[in-house]
Amino acid sequence: MPDSLPLLAALVALLVGLIAGKAWERYKLHGGRWLDRRKLRQTPHYMLGLNFLGEGQVDRAIDELSRAASDGTDALELQMILGNLHRQKGQVGKAVSIHQALLQRQDLSRAEHAYLLLCLGLDYRGGGFVDRAREAFEDVLRLDPANRHALVNLAKLHEEQRQWTEALAARTTLGALRDADTVSDRQIEAFLHNEIGRAQAARGLDGPAARAFADAIERDARTAPAYLNLGDVRARAGDMPGAIDAWERLIAVVPERAHLAFDRLDDAYARAGAADRFRALCERLISEHPENWRARLALARHLRRRGLPGPSVELLFDALAQHPHGLALHQAIWQILAEADTDPALVRRYVTASRDAVFYLDPHVCVRCRYRSTELLWLCPQCHEWNTFVEERIAQGRDSSEAELAPPANPPPSSS
Numbered sequence: 001m002p003d004s005l006p007l008l009a010a011l012v013a014l015l016v017g018l019i020a021g022k023a024w025e026r027y028k029l030h031g032g033r034w035l036d037r038r039k040l041r042q043t044p045h046y047m048l049g050l051n052f053l054g055e056g057q058v059d060r061a062i063d064e065l066s067r068a069a070s071d072g073t074d075a076l077e078l079q080m081i082l083g084n085l086h087r088q089k090g091q092v093g094k095a096v097s098i099h100q101a102l103l104q105r106q107d108l109s110r111a112e113h114a115y116l117l118l119c120l121g122l123d124y125r126g127g128g129f130v131d132r133a134r135e136a137f138e139d140v141l142r143l144d145p146a147n148r149h150a151l152v153n154l155a156k157l158h159e160e161q162r163q164w165t166e167a168l169a170a171r172t173t174l175g176a177l178r179d180a181d182t183v184s185d186r187q188i189e190a191f192l193h194n195e196i197g198r199a200q201a202a203r204g205l206d207g208p209a210a211r212a213f214a215d216a217i218e219r220d221a222r223t224a225p226a227y228l229n230l231g232d233v234r235a236r237a238g239d240m241p242g243a244i245d246a247w248e249r250l251i252a253v254v255p256e257r258a259h260l261a262f263d264r265l266d267d268a269y270a271r272a273g274a275a276d277r278f279r280a281l282c283e284r285l286i287s288e289h290p291e292n293w294r295a296r297l298a299l300a301r302h303l304r305r306r307g308l309p310g311p312s313v314e315l316l317f318d319a320l321a322q323h324p325h326g327l328a329l330h331q332a333i334w335q336i337l338a339e340a341d342t343d344p345a346l347v348r349r350y351v352t353a354s355r356d357a358v359f360y361l362d363p364h365v366c367v368r369c370r371y372r373s374t375e376l377l378w379l380c381p382q383c384h385e386w387n388t389f390v391e392e393r394i395a396q397g398r399d400s401s402e403a404e405l406a407p408p409a410n411p412p413p414s415s416s
């Protein structure tokens with residue numbers, strides 16, 4: 001087949017050219033020193049190091065990769081990884097000095113330079129050197145304006161420092177790099193607008209604050225705190241109808257967060273001489289969302305204050321069926337039962353209702369997967385680990401909902 005010979009020759013030439021080009025590139029990349037990858041692969045420490053890395057054994061990986069690095073190769077990526085591993089171990093000083101030394105090299109490509117600066121920024125961030133970390137991430141962005149890692153880290157740094165405007169700028173740039181507007185981008189940007197507004201309101205700048213809260217709602221209509229804050233700013237300016245409008249919009253748009261506006265609305269309606277609007281609001285919410293125990297509790301409190309303990313306690317019994325563990329409900333019932341002229345039949349009803357309601361009489365929880373059970377179990381039905389159950393106690397505290405876990409008698413066996 002003589003016809004195919006020229007084609008074959010051309011292909012071989014192309015391949016040789018590609019290999020030679022690649023090798024030349026690598027030669028240039030390493031300052032005229034050949035990086036002998038075969039040599040790297042022949043040292044057992046390289047393979048062992050990667051193996052330990054894969055198994056998550058960081059100490060042994062560092063050990064082996066350090067030996068591979070000292071076997072006479074100057075592989076840049078090997079050093080980079082070593083630096084990152086030191087950072088992971090909390091050895092920030094070592095990580096910084098490795099990455100700084102690499103940055104001194106004259107043969108770095110733009111991408112390598114940017115990546116090393118990113119590593120250095122992460123080192124500084126890990127060590128708590130906020131300003132140096134910020135400078136490093138900004139340097140990365142000068143070399144590579146579309147570097148997402150640098151943008152995310154920069155945004156988080158600003159958020160930790162409560163520098164909301166700067167954080168928003170980084171988040172906006174990050175969002176613009178994506179093809180589509182994601183829910184999470186919208187949410188974060190909206191919360192940042194809300195924080196900007198809060199900072200302005202705290203300085204008495206109600207006008208700009210109101211605009212920032214409106215921006216938050218425009219960016220993501222489900223930003224619940226922005227409605228509350230917008231209403232508060234309007235109420236402070238004496239615009240009660242505007243405040244009521246903002247709080248009612250919260251309930252319309254984010255009904256599962258409706259209760260956040262209850263106290264404000266109850267008060268605002270009463271001041272406007274329209275206290276019945278609160279009752280109507282709660283009754284509407286209860287009929288639309290029958291599981292809404294918070295609307296029942298709010299209405300019960302409202303009715304009790306208006307001298308109607310009978311309808312109030314009925315609402316609380318209904319709510320208890322929805323949410324048997326709600327201590328706020330039990331307390332509201334006790335308050336009514338403790339009042340002077342309580343019908344003993346009501347007390348009996350409460351005892352019966354709460355006995356049926358409390359289904360975790362002696363709660364236990366799996367420390368692995370947080371599966372809950374009334375009895376102590378030896379094998380968790382959810383994560384299938386042995387002896388992982390501890391007694392669950394609710395931490396004392398005003399509004400802490402975190403459960404406090406009693407330490408297990410024996411540490412759970414490792415699954416690895």
Ligand SMILES: [Zn+2]
Pocket residue numbers: 366367368369370371380381382383384385388
């Ligand atoms: Zn479990």
